[in-house]
Amino acid sequence: MRSLRWFQIFFRFKKWLIGGILGILLLIASLLVLLKDAAIGPYQWGLSLILAVLGIYGILICLRRIFIKFVNVYSSGILKKPSKVSEIGDIIYKRKVLASGPKVVTIGGGTGTSTLLRGLKNYTCNITAIITVADDGGGSGTLRNDLGMLPPGDIRNCMLALAETEPVLEKLLSYRFTEGSLKGQSFGNLFLAAMNGISGSFEQAVKHMCDVLAVTGRIFPVTEENINLIAELEDGTEIQGESNIGNHHLSHPGKIKRIRLSKSSVKPIEQAIDAIYEADVIVLGPGSLYTSIIPNLLVEGIVEAIANSRAAKVYVCNIMTQPGETEGYTVSDHINAIDVHTGKRIIEICVVNNSEIDPDILKRYKDDGSEQVKIDYAKLKSMGVRIIERDMASIRNDMVRHNSDMLARTIFEIAKLG
DSSP states (O other): OHHHHHHHHHHHTHHHHHHHHHHHHHHHHHHHHHHSSSSOOHHHHHHHHHHHHHHHHHHHHHHHHHHHHHHHHTOOSSOOOOSSHHHHHHHHIIIIIGGGSOOEEEEEOHHHHHHHHHHHTTTOSOEEEEEOOOOOSHHHHHHHHHHOOOOOHHHHHHHHHHBOOOHHHHHHHHOBOOSGGGTTOBHHHHHHHHHHHHSSSHHHHHHHHHHHTTBSSEEEESOSSOOOEEEEETTSOEEESHHHHHHGGGTSOOOEEEEEESSSOOOOOHHHHHHHHHOSEEEEOSSOIIIIIHHHHTSTTHHHHHHHOSSEEEEEOOSBOOTTTOTTOBHHHHHHHHHHHHSSOOOOEEEEEOOOOOHHHHHHHHHTTOOBOBOOHHHHHHHTOEEEEEOOEEEETTEEEEOHHHHHHHHHHHHHHO
């Protein structure tokens, strides 16, 4: 049986092993050429040297290819496989060097959090993403209603941001069906739904899928309870459901006074609480203030853990205001909304963008009821919040987004300074 295994191993690496054996034979031949006669002439030296060089080359190629094969075999999950030795250094760097990086906890959801995570994984492996599960729209809402599971969309985006997978796999998980009953549904959502079906809990399903995708760090839903959002406007009107809150300005304009969960007491994932206490830096945002960030803070124990953690507490303010949620908001208005919902000041540092954005792009945003968030320095100073300004606006598909690397580098610098 053991001999059969060795035969299978030899068969798998036969091409490179044969090359290595030929290399050894050439080395032996080079020695034999030298030992053939007592007097060694120039011809023998030259032939011996050529055979030795070819032999060493064959052995090195064999060892290199087998080394790469073993790295592939022992990689966890569907990791992007190295095609050359130089790429192995990158893998070792990410797995070993970045493992000593600061412990960063991000709290939020949506595209903002995934943008931050995509940059952070290049600075540290010690990342924990705590994601809201109040989404009730789109493909996530459909799966939530049909299968009774928590919405997978935001978590899927964060997985893809932290994954080290082949480009084709990332495209597959991001693919949305265009026809039939699955129209608009993401394959990644279905993958997570299937994983949820074979796992003991949604949290376990997320962990298993993270293992499959070789995700850097950890991702947790903030809770495993089925929750919905309810927003109270300043005129007393209540808007129910995350998807309706974000679009309420289209049917019933008005500023949001307060947001709450559909349940009075919602238990958090214990691992999320533990991660907050162990963090070097806690980052809220970027993302939708009332539908991605604050909902996490309404889960029992989250605010207390943040307040009592020794970590630096950072809020990354959005670059643009958001129609339906933060029309006309300044930077201090965003922080004040968090204070109102938490009942205490948990933000110590606010990272803001000071980029000059193209006027044509700003005009398009203005036509949609959005504008660049203003930095009200005097108010922020009176609040005792430290402001860090960076030029971090990035334009993608005519949309204003945070520059992933610049934002991650800023968070890394905060973490290193303590």
